[in-house]
Amino acid sequence: MVGTVETAAIRWVESVWRRRITATRRLTGGWTSTVLRLTAADGGDAVLRMMTKEPWRRHAAGLLTREANVQEQLGRSPIPVPRSLALDPSGAEAGVPAHLMSCLPGQLRLDRVSAQVIDTLADLLVAVHRFDPGPAKPRDFQSWAGPEKRVVPRWARRPDLWGRAFEELDQPAPAHVGTFLHRDFHLGNVLWTGERISGVVDWVETSWGPAHLDVAHAATYLAMLHGAAPAAAFTDAYCRRAGDRPADDELRYWNVLDIVGYLPDPAKVVQPWRDRGLTIGDDLARIRLEQRLEAVLAHTIRRP
Template identity: 70%
Template sequence: MRRLTGGWTSTMLGLTGHDGEQAVLRLMTKEPWRRHAAGLLSREAAVQQQLQRSSIPVPRSVALDLSGDTAGAPAHLMSWLPGRLCLTSAADSILEEMAQVLVGIHQFAPGHDRPRQYQSWAAPGKRVMPPWAQRRQLWNQAFELLEQPVPTYAGTFLHRDFHLGNLLWSQGRISGVVDWVETSWGPAALDVAHAATYLAMLHGVEAGARFTNAYRRRADGDHDEDEFRYWNVMDIVGYLPDPAKVVQPWRDSGLEITDDLARSRLEQRLEHVLRTHRRPGRGLDHVLAVHLVHPGFPRRLNPVRDGQEAEVSETTVAEVVAELAALEDPKAREVNERHGDDHGVNLSKLRALANRLKTQQELACQLWETDDTAARLLAILICRPKAFERDELDVMLREARTPKVHDWLVNYVVKKNPHSEELRLAWYADPDSVVASAGWALTTERVRKKPEGLDLAGLLDVIEAEMRDAPDRLQWAMNECLGHIGIEHAEHRARAIEIGERLEVLKDYPTSPGCTSPFAPTWITEMVRRQHGT
């Protein structure tokens, strides 16, 4: 007997008989699934029996112990299938094979023995703003969407939990599809969404999108984008309150995916779904219109009157995007994604490209509208910071999905813009913690360079009351403000150090040799020592 990897809801054991025959024993040991084990395991056994007449590679049900009297927990004994898990790759060949098998599952006709109707995993009780959310407006949009009537759909046979963690692979092909306890009858898009969201958290948003496209190329029929978006949002919200619950099996398999990275990718997946799957009729024509005449941005070339110039501009954008794609480095992407940045372009090469392009405000605005992280970073480097109006910058900040784009936008554009003080006041107390962090960053700039008129004691009061429990990015920004108050203003130094010592924010932050810890008391003391040359 040996413990098998995976098994988020159950304990999975590999068994070998005296005659060498292998089997798998599923023990429902975890709540709340153990409470419902009789129904779940009975359903799995029945579905496996049904699917024996299909070409889908599924285990064969051998025996059930629904009470757990024999096995020690409710149990399902089933045949062993060859193959192994493959969580480490999202290569095209993997995604194409997954799509082909899922289409086959959806084409299975159960006759009169249809499985139960699907159940939503995004019940109203889950539609609560997660404390780790960085873009609260996205989640509010998601919750509002799920308040709408459920779209009509053509029912089909669903696995209902189809993803890389439930697939066995042998010689590049799927040799087993396991875990059939949630099998249902419902919209095919729900299965596609679940597999895509899992891939997005495991390998990034682009992997989920590629799988969706692979499935849709194979599936028959039209795809209503509004309906597709609804099912995708339902699946994403189903991971709340925290997708970290599914991450541990990935780490057990050797993948370096932190809880924060999974959360960031889930949020990026939500943004991708809300932006990408739009109503028919708002496709290429809509994108072109926005690209050329976006309200709030500097006026674009009129596509009718200046058609030839517009075409040149489009070609220029396409050329730059292609050049960025050529600079993509998988290793750089892997490093960047650990910090929540979904791009793989080396920043030195990005800056070199910006130096070659020089300042081009029109091109910068068009690159920003692509919603690609590398393109937006390049846009920030080649734009005219003083050319943006206040409302334009407010929209851009709220659109800045990733930490690097957010930081560069604030530091390279907003700080140089004549509306920076007005934006500081507007953002400082914004209910979106990421937006508020930008307000605090601008406040820190005032603390350092233009403190006149600032209530420094009042800032320390707010930091003392709110910093310890603030979300990560807001907490970091508040800590920077605390540090600079202590460094730049001797009359407030003792209190700044005392607040830092009592709150202990970033006290254990890993710091490389030769670098100064961001822990405020240490940082303040060291910077003051350097100022005095001691």
């Protein structure tokens, strides 16, 4: 059922897209925005992102404008991204900050992972990192693991691991060469058609920074979905394809930074998985996150 906020936004879509909307479907899999798939009377489809949730709504102008700009940049690349159709970053016309985009083919694939999926994901992320934005570089990356996150969670089974993680982050960040980052790259933002990636979405956090922060984020997500082995396999696959074998301390730092970013509780990302039919409970995600941290701290990120 379409609510009042969505009704106002759809009126805005009809005015800027110049099509009458005949059907709407709420898309699941994310947790920062309300996202609708819209079908027009002529059969055309589009996707509407509405920043209805805090704190993202408060920062919507920057997030949505960044996403639209990045999509325009990547339009000249082989990376399959939506095309920006219309933007109301303040919500002055749509009633809520909104971004209208083209609809890409494909489906999320969260319920299973294979060596082929891991290799295809790694190939795509290498391509993202090799994209040259020219002088229009995105903003520098931001840490999601600030001091306020560095508190041992109540659900921890190994509090000592978290203490070691916080000590790791007290050290200076490793030197790195900046590169183009998706910054929220994981299975929940990748669309598949068969065995091929047909779309990469959610570019609001695009940044400039260390490639292995992107790798770490995808690996953490894989660990919570499917366990430690696929996370390690993905890191290894990326390193081989990128021709990049960083030192263990570099990998450890960026992985710990990403893992701590999920505190105080990774449960916030689990509900969208359940919305798509997965049976992963909050406790299982917590256990897997801690297991991933243990592997990272033990230098067992890669497969033997």
